Amino acid sequence: MSGLPAGLLDGLRAERLEVAENVPLAPWTTFRIGGPAAAVVTVRSPEEAVRAVRSIAAVGARWTVVGGGSNLLVPDEGYDGVVLLMRAARVQIVEHDIEAEAGADLGRLVSSSAWAGLGDLTFAAGIPGTIGGAVVGNAGAWGRAIGECVASVRVLRARTLEAADLSRDELGFDYRSSVLQSTGDLLLSVRLALQPADRKLLLRQIDELRARRAERLPDQPCAGSFFRNLPPVRPGEPREPAGRLLEAVGAKGLRVGDAAVSERHANVIVNLGHARCRDVLALAEELERRVAEKFGVRLIREVRLLG
Known part of the structure; x- marks a missing residue:
């Protein structure tokens, strides 16, 4: 993958930054999906992050940041720019x-x-x-x-x-x-x-909530809830769970390639092993279509598409 301005990587290394080229991004996301980044800069302090962004901006290159990769979908073709892998964790x-x-x-x-x-x-x-x-x-x-x-x-x-x-x-x-x-x-x-x-x-509450969350979410790679919950019908009421609408349209078990809707939670798309970004997007579009036809509402995606 190319597209980086000449001298950018040398400039980043001159700033004593950790730089790698053509790095697969799938392992850095909880979805385990996506192609490579042209370059990845691992930053371990806010100061390193500032130096990296200023160097990238000086040559007009594209950049983005990835943290835990838990709410992220990476395109199959990857990212033709610099990914800052945020590891500043003090x-x-x-x-x-x-x-x-x-x-x-x-x-x-x-x-x-x-x-x-x-x-x-x-x-x-x-x-x-x-x-x-x-x-x-x-x-x-x-x-x-x-x-x-x-x-x-x-x-x-x-x-x-x-x-x-x-x-x-x-x-x-x-x-x-x-x-x-x-x-x-x-x-x-x-x-x-x-x-x-x-x-x-507090520790007891944490244990209880982690257990409840583990019961609801699948074991396969995923990005958590794919769609946002809907606004409340009336002020003061809780939001309408997107999962309820999705379950009502038969979402559970739907599949495109190796992307499938979890049998545990209708608002979670999982990677069954070799899912591609295009599979996930096609499945999401089908879910959006079904909910729009049955309920007349538009689902908003919570998962971010890199790029």
């Missing part, structure tokens, strides 16, 4: 706040907060991926979302290539979304504001 607990770099594992962060006697994050037990990805997509479960816990973030501004601190109010959190999905800013670190709680109770 975590610091300061009184009731947690300061975490974007690549910190969300599951470990949930456990660490509980052991420190800090509550509010237990709902995220079992959600895969990094805290950075969780904040950008405002990940959540059981009626809660990570944005509720965010006090501020540090980003690298896409337009100025300067670091900036943003408050929670500036992040525009909404259901499974934030402004960071559209600004192109690179999330570097997060500060979470939590409340003291009983450690034993």
